[in-house]
Amino acid sequence: MDLLEQIWNSLGEISIFGLSAYKLLFAFGVLLLTLILQGFIAGVIIKSIESLASNTKSDLDDQLIAIIKEPLGWLVLIAGFWSVHIILMEYISPQLNKIITDIIGLAAIALVANVIYRSAPLLGQLLKYLTIHTETDLDDLLVPYFPRLFRIAAIVVVCIKGAEVFLGASAGALIGLLGGAGVALGLLFKDIIYDWCCAVIIYTDGLYRPGDWIGVTGLSGFFQVSEIGLRTTKLYSWEWGSIIKMPNSRMVGGIVDNWSQDRANVEEWGITGTLKIDGITADQAERIIAGLDEIFKSMEGFLEHYIMFLGLEGNARKIKYVSYHPPAGYGRTANEFHLRVMKLMEKEGIAAQNVFIITDQESYTKNMKMAIKN
Template sequence: MLLEFLTSTYFDNSVLMWGYALGTVLLFIVFSRIVLFVAKKYLKKLTSKTKSDFDDLLVDLVEEPLAFFIILAGFFVGYQFLSFPQSVSDIFYNILRVLVMLDIIWFVLKFTDSFFERIIKPITSKTKTKLEDQLIPWIKKTVKIILGFIGIVIVLDNMGIDVFALLAGLGIGGIAFAFAAQKTIADAFGGVSILFSRPFVIGDTIRFANGAHTGKVEEIYLRHTKVRNLDKQLVIVPNSILAGEIITNITKTEKRKVMWTIGITYDSSVEKINLAKKIISNAIKNCELCDSDYTVAFQDFGQTSLNILVIFYTKQATFKAMAAARDIIGLEIKKEFDKNKIKFALTTQRIQLKQ
């Protein structure tokens, strides 16, 4: 009974041959899982202890692409137990060939990723400038796109598709696409301009859009730049806008200017005005965050106050340093004004009624 079942035929092959074929495929799948497990569990631990990054690169490569290649090899070996018409075999081998090529493309792209992450990045991180660090992601993406495109062309050619005719058709459509993608192209050129002219780099605090936005640059991409503003909101700015903007790089600024107009009441005597100026000057002098260059002078007669002009500079240009200096000086002025009975002027309005 069992022998009769094993010798029975389905799709021109006996059950026994189908069993050999499926068993072979399953065996290769199990073997691929073992290879993947060993690579992730043990090889990575061993290579992480070595000084060289080359062995880490090799382990990255032998993971998924190699496991998939082993599975494809299992299908190839398993198919040898079966007998099909030549037309069916041609279709099977063509599909298998395409899958092998796609696996090779996967391998090459994974190699590119690992090569840039484990070999190139550690080298560029040791340089003094940040230009190389910003260029690496762009170069990596460009290389991967080119390699992927070449791989797809080879696959299509092996499938019998006329690649040159296809590319010619894409060339005609590319003209229309170029018109539609003018904004994208402008953003890309803006990104290249920013990268090489370097008005700012990642980590710089900038002010742009006529002073409407101030924030820290987090990422610079080909099309846009990500800026985290003072409200901790992420602002995504097209590079074409930034490339044509007047940008103030606060990080590159040596000092940061603070300007106040402090108004005191009109009933203040000249002595009180001079005392107020002295209190303000001392507050600035005693603040360690402030530069020695400052101005404190009587400004003008306001509608409701006698105005004193105050200009000082912080030693650091960061927003935190400026806010801290304003806080220290402002509270010191308030404390001394209260102690010496100097009154801040309030905005008032006088209404005269005629009877």
């Protein structure tokens, strides 16, 4: 023991380039142990885990091993350099000590960012699994973008820390600079960002869902919602068999007539219109109202129907009808109903040119204005 104590004291008195010999030897031992541990983890532990994972059917464990395999070795190396730095700290100048501390901190942040970057697809799959159990569709729309968001966030954090270390800029100033750049880009792409916000409104307010049948202000025809994206909504035109892409901002800013959202659990679509008949007597108007009521009652499928006499408009008598029918067989029933209405007019001896059947008030008003001008 005396001999070992003498050797230790002798090492304490020896200095190499101004460094204590025993601390230098200790630091060298830590560094050597770090390299040995790094090789042991890579050559023994990781390979053992890989051999165990090869016997499983799921590829989840293989993905996890691929994510941590390389960063784990770097983590041991960073920890070793940090330990050596702690041992030799008293021999390093404050300026150099700060530089080394910042570089080790940057390496640690880069290591964590690397793990996040590599695990982004796996995190995306996890979020996708979690959203299966939710009732909203908004999260299903956003989940595919999260892996890319994780990767961008990891790169931005490393860039900020790197600029702070090598350029001497503070993180607050860099974040402020990025914020200013974000505002400028926001103004540049404000329409795109507005469409993104409108996509959130569409889902949260439940304006429509994929598969819904809708009418849109400014578009003539009947459309089925094919897909709701972050920027646009794809509409299938029933009349032309084509796809129309509408900006979400226009869908939110306009009026959407949703035929697939019902007041109750019963699905219902409306068959409605207004009869404008010139030159008929009160008795004929009464018989026509009774005839319309009989048509509704004699046809199967109608859930409810209402008939109202709206009075006179010039020389015309106005009779409005409103009815509800399930989506199944809607088109066939609507055609049959209007044919029966025409037969009713013929039975009453009313000339076709004296009858207007208005089912689209907006188009009718436009046509009447054009007819007056001509």
